Amino acid sequence: MVGGNPQHDAFGFRTWRNPGPIAEYLHTGRLGRFEGVLVALWTASFTIMGPEFINLLAAEAKRPRIYLKNAFKILYYRLFFVYILAAISAGILVAYNDPTLVSVFLTNGGGSTEAASPFILAMENMMVAGFPHLINAVLITTIFSAGNTYMYCASRKQRRPDLLMCFPLLSLLSLGNGSSQALTWLTNIITAGVIIDYIAICVTYIFFYRACQAQSVDRKTFPYFGRFQPYSAWIGLVRECLIIIFYGYSSFIPWDVSNFFTHYTMLFLAPVLYFSWKIFWRTKVVRPKERTWSGRGQ
Secondary structure, rough: OOOOOOOOOOOHHHHHHHOOOOOOOOOOOOHHHHHHHHHHHHHHHHHHOHHHHHHHHHHHOHHHHHHHHHHHHHHHHHHHHHHHHHHHHHHOOOOOOOOOOOOOHHHHHHHHHHHHHHHHHHHHHHOOOOOOOOOOHHHHHHHHHHHHHHHHHHHHOOOOHHHHHHHHHHHHHHOOOHHHHHHHHHHHHHHHHHHHHHHHHHHHHHHHHHHHHOOOOOHOOOOOOOOOOOOOHHHHHHHHHHHHHHHOOOEEEEOOHHHHHHHHHHHHHHHHHHHHHHHHOOOOOOHHHHHHOOOOOO
């Protein structure tokens, strides 16, 4: 930003002035920029997936009340530095109308999506030799780590139809022509699933809070407790519901069948799976007074 690159170009916040910090989407003017923020919000919903998987370690961790507490606290710092600062840096380094970004993500040019990483583009634009390869190595390491995590989680999640295990095969669509379109479809489906996942987390916590209130359990006696509750859970629930409802509104302007189904398939599938499980196994919703607290002293 201050001229330390090979071109000695002190670009500062140039991309925030021209073309600007927020891209227009579907419409122009303020409405278009607002829609641009919404698109960024939906993309962020996809990238934020993963932190909730820490909960799966609770049943296998040797001392979950200590290790999980520390893990969640560290997670807050990682979210700030890895996600928020990285997003700000990407916006500073690369303009949203960069030709490579436009070719890959907007016009479905079918180009290499990994080459469209804003950090790789920034290094190439500033002619920094070798650094793009380092970024690629980091991305490969991240992908490998994420794959291990999801494989671990899939082996622990037994309450799902085996048919859903075939979903990863859809990723093979990215090997054909127009891989950008296939990647967009997969991203839309996965993002909707992530949002529904966080909706379930908010609902679960609200029921947990009601059980604490009904049985006079002081949450402050737990090693870790949420603050500003249950208001935070309700705010998160309303926010996520609004996101999932308006998530695919672009499919209506104009009407696009494939776009509609890739955005809203999970919205229709999740209730079907939930009620099918309830009906098939004849389970019921646990009342606040019936909630058990085994293992509180561990």
